[in-house]
Amino acid sequence: xxxxxxxxxxxxxxQQLGFQILIKELGIVDFIQFIQLFxxxxxxxxxxxxxxxxxxxxDSIAQAILRGDYLLK
Numbered sequence: 001x002x003x004x005x006x007x008x009x010x011x012x013x014x015q016q017l018g019f020q021i022l023i024k025e026l027g028i029v030d031f032i033q034f035i036q037l038f039x040x041x042x043x044x045x046x047x048x049x050x051x052x053x054x055x056x057x058x059d060s061i062a063q064a065i066l067r068g069d070y071l072l073k
Contacts, residue, residue, distance in 0.1 A: 009017070023031045 019031070022034060026034060
C-alpha cells in the first residue's frame with residue numbers, strides 16, 4: 001500500500017484552521033462561547049489573588065478612592 005505524500009501541519013496551524021472553521025460556522029459570539037467551554041485558564045487564581053492583594057487594606061483602598069487613584073497598584 002502506497003501512501004500519498006502527506007504534508008503535516010503544526011499544532012498551531014491545525015488550531016488556527018479549526019478556529020477559522022468554527023468562526024465561519026458559528027459566528028464570532030458563539031465561537032467565543034464555545035472556546036470558553038474548554039479553556040478554564042491556568043494556575044491557581046486564589047493563590048495569585050492573595051499574592052497581588054497582600055498589601056491592600058480597607059484603609060488603603062479607601063484612601064486611593066479619595067485620591068481618585070482607581071488603578072490600585
